[in-house]
Structures are given as structure tokens and as C-alpha cells.
Amino acid sequence: MVKAGKARYIGASSMYAWQFAKMLAVSQANGWTRFVSMQDHVNLLYREEEREMLPLCKAEGIGVIPWSPLARGRLTRDWNEQSSRSQTDEIGKSLYTRTTEDADRRVVEAVAKIAQERNIPRAQIALAWVLSKSEITAPIVGATKLQHLDDAVVRWPSNSLTQKYRPLKATTFPTPSSRFHEVC
Numbered sequence: 001m002v003k004a005g006k007a008r009y010i011g012a013s014s015m016y017a018w019q020f021a022k023m024l025a026v027s028q029a030n031g032w033t034r035f036v037s038m039q040d041h042v043n044l045l046y047r048e049e050e051r052e053m054l055p056l057c058k059a060e061g062i063g064v065i066p067w068s069p070l071a072r073g074r075l076t077r078d079w080n081e082q083s084s085r086s087q088t089d090e091i092g093k094s095l096y097t098r099t100t101e102d103a104d105r106r107v108v109e110a111v112a113k114i115a116q117e118r119n120i121p122r123a124q125i126a127l128a129w130v131l132s133k134s135e136i137t138a139p140i141v142g143a144t145k146l147q148h149l150d151d152a153v154v155r156w157p158s159n160s161l162t163q164k165y166r167p168l169k170a171t172t173f174p175t176p177s178s179r180f181h182e183v184c
Contacts, residue, residue, distance in 0.1 A: 002033040011037030013067075017052035024060060035062060039140070042066035042133070044075055044111065044126055045104050046095070054135040066130060068095075069139035075126040076151070078112065079105045085144075121151035 001007040012020055012035050020038065027034055038057050042049050043066070057064050070076050072095070073083055115122040130139050141152045 009033075009036045011035055011039060011063075011065075013039035014041055017056045020053065021056060037063040037065055037137070039065050039067055041068055041095075042130060042136070042139075043069045043071045044107050044129055045071040045100070050133075054133065058135045063137035064133075064135050065138055065140055066136060067140045069130045069141065070123055070126050074104070075108060075111050076122045079108050123148070123151040124153075127152060 002010060010033055012023060020035075024035060026032075038053065040049050040053055042054070042064070046068075049066075054064060056062075072089060073085060077083070111122050111125050115125045118125075127139060127141070130136055141148070143149045143152065
């Protein structure tokens with residue numbers, strides 16, 4: 001596609017790190033166009049990619065553009081609050097399972113507390129955390145309302161939240177990689 005002039009770059013999305021490493025090696029061995037980006041699942045509720053994929057991308061100079069940095073809105077509202085999407089989104093229901101519900105609830109509560117202390121939207125806390133990762137290039141933010149875009153604009157340097165991340169680090173942990181890979 002790139003050599004034919006139909007695309008400028010190629011990227012990959014949501015796979016195991018060993019699969020992506022293999023794809024990078026095969027493309028190099030055959031003289032094919034190199035992948036420049038990884039669109040992966042990274043947020044405060046799903047941190048598994050910190051184990052292998054993010055370090056691989058950093059080592060290989062691959063840009064990371066995570067999808068669902070707000071965990072399908074779960075990080076932006078109270079735990080028991082429902083949206084029409086959370087009630088109908090079958091993939092979302094399978095990504096965030098009952099096996100991690102207690103841990104996820106603690107993360108959502110920590111995000112809410114920090115946002116309340118700073119008087120800012122929860123989305124900004126969750127996005128600032130994503131952007132604080134040196135491997136992350138830019139998150140993909142889905143918006144169905146203008147307010148979602150306003151909430152997503154992080155208006156301060158993410159490094160100013162370093163002290164505020166301590167409660168998040170205490171409540172979050174890399175989770176088993178089965179969430180996304182078994183869904184698709």
C-alpha cells in the first residue's frame with residue numbers, strides 16, 4: 001500500500017507483543033514498509049500493555065495511539081452511574097469484566113477524588129495519566145457530545161500531576177491480557 005502510493009504509513013492494532021515483534025521482523029526481513037504505530041488498549045482500568053507492548057514500541061520507535069483511554073466512559077462517571085452506551089455495549093461489557101470489578105471500582109473512585117480536589121473533569125485526570133506514559137504519542141478519544149471534547153482537553157502539563165498519581169498507582173495494576181484478546 002505504501003510503496004504503491006495508496007497510504008503514507010502503516011500501523012497495527014491490539015495484539016500480543018510477540019505477534020507485533022514478529023510482524024516487525026518479517027517486514028524488515030522482506031524489505032517491506034515498517035509499521036510506525038500501534039493502536040492499543042491502554043487506560044487506568046486496563047494496564048496490561050505496560051508489561052510488554054509499550055516497552056517494545058518504545059524500543060522500536062513505534063508511536064502508540066491507545067483506544068479507549070477513558071475505558072468506554074467508565075473513568076468519567078460514578079461507578080454505579082449508567083449511560084445508554086454502558087447498557088448496550090456488549091464489547092465494553094466483556095472488556096471490563098466482573099473479575100476485576102472491585103479493583104476497577106477503586107480506580108474509578110480514586111480518579112473521582114483527584115478530579116474533585118482539582119475541580120476538573122475526570123476525563124482530564126484519566127487522559128493526563130495516559131499522556132504521562134513516555135511511550136504514548138496521543139490517545140484516541142471518542143466523543144458523542146461537544147462536552148466530551150471540552151472535558152478531554154488537558155489544560156496543564158501532565159507532569160504537574162505526578163504527586164496526584166500516587167493514589168492511582170496504589171489502586172491500579174496490570175491486569176491479565178485476556179480481556180481484549182479473547183473478545184476479538
